[in-house]
Amino acid sequence: MLIYIITSVFLHITTWVLSDVSRRPVFDGTLRWTDTRHPSADIKAVNFKLRHTLYHNHTSSGCRSGIRFSARPLPLTALASFPGTGNTWTRHLIEQMTGLATGSVHNARILRSVFCGEERADNTVVAIKTHLRYPSNTFTPDKVLLIIRNPYGAIVANFNRIYSGHPKGKAPTEAWRKYWLSECRRFRRDWLPFYKSWLKADHLMPVVYENLLDNLEKELARILSFLGVPGDVLRAVADPEGCFHRRNTSSSLQHYTPSQRRRINKIIDHTHDIFSKRFSQEEFGYNIKNWKV
Structure with a gap:
């Protein structure tokens, strides 16, 4: 009888644990435009537990x-x-210039082998990747590096990543035919709300992707100074590419119809306006309107 009771209790607990896990949100790393919106309260609970479990685990054996x-x-x-x-x-x-791991509120399986801080959002990592709007329920930042890029290149890069399954892959022809128009619509819906939300944050520094391409050493020096940690910019300059940097986006414009270009040019004008309210041309270091075609 005692063995029967113990077995029943064990099976009940096991069933409860498995059902609880199945209800938890899973970050699979395949972020689409819609994933920039606020996460649910459930994600807040998961990330709170994650942060406080990992904070005291400083092992770098997986890095x-x-x-x-x-x-x-x-x-x-x-x-x-x-x-x-x-x-x-x-x-x-x-990571190259600081020697410190970066974290992420997401869990992209393909990045785990390169970034040991994937899914870690605590004080042991030097910066925490997020595609969510500000403020989110995952963590409250003390300061913010906000990356922005010419949307003509960004939309194509993200489309290729989603439909190839790899950050450096190329989407198949069939995907362009079936899904390109819908991805452009998602972009037009989510781009401005995302940047408007983060421009409300305190202690923020913009990072322009094109500035990194044109003057890597200077831009990395700015980032290192903002992070406030020791580092060596030349270490990153010596190995700038990494495993996932897609260099050639010269053919990006061929995918856009005249109608799409008009809409995106209008969004670029709005983007210029909202950044100009926060930063001077000297602070920002780039003229966003140069992106228009």
Whole structure:
């Protein structure tokens, strides 16, 4: 009888645990435009537990050579970006020049082998990737690096990533035929709300993707100064590419119809306006209107 009771209790607990896990949100890393919106309260609970479980685990055994978690608490620095604007590449550059792991509120399985801080959003990582709008329920940043890129390149880069399954892959022809128009519509819906939300954050520095391409050493020096940690910019300059940087986007414009170009040009004008309210041309270091075609 006692064995029967123990067995019944064990089976009941096991069933409850499995059903609880099945109800939890899963970050699968395949972020689409719609994923920039606020996460649910359930995600807040999962991330709260995640942060406080991992905070005291400083082991860097899962990190690639030369990368480690910080043994002292660091400020919570958001590395915020719209999908397709170069977050993964920027993470690589930051890790190369600081020797510290970057984290993420997402869990992209394909990135785990390169970024040991994937799914970690605590004070042991130097910056935390997020594609969510501000404020989100995942963590409250002390400061923000906000990445922005020419949307003509960003939309194509994200489309290729989604429909190829790899950040450097190319979407098949059939995907362009079936899904390109809907992805452009999602972009037009979500781009401005995403950047408007993050421009409300305090202690924010914009990072322009095109500035990284044109003057890598100077831009990395700005980022390193903002992060406030020791580092060596030349270490990143010596190995700038990483595993996921897509260099050639010269054919991006061929995918856009005249109607799409008019709409995106209008969004670029609005983007210029909202950034100009917060930063001067000298502070921003780039003329957004140059993106128009």
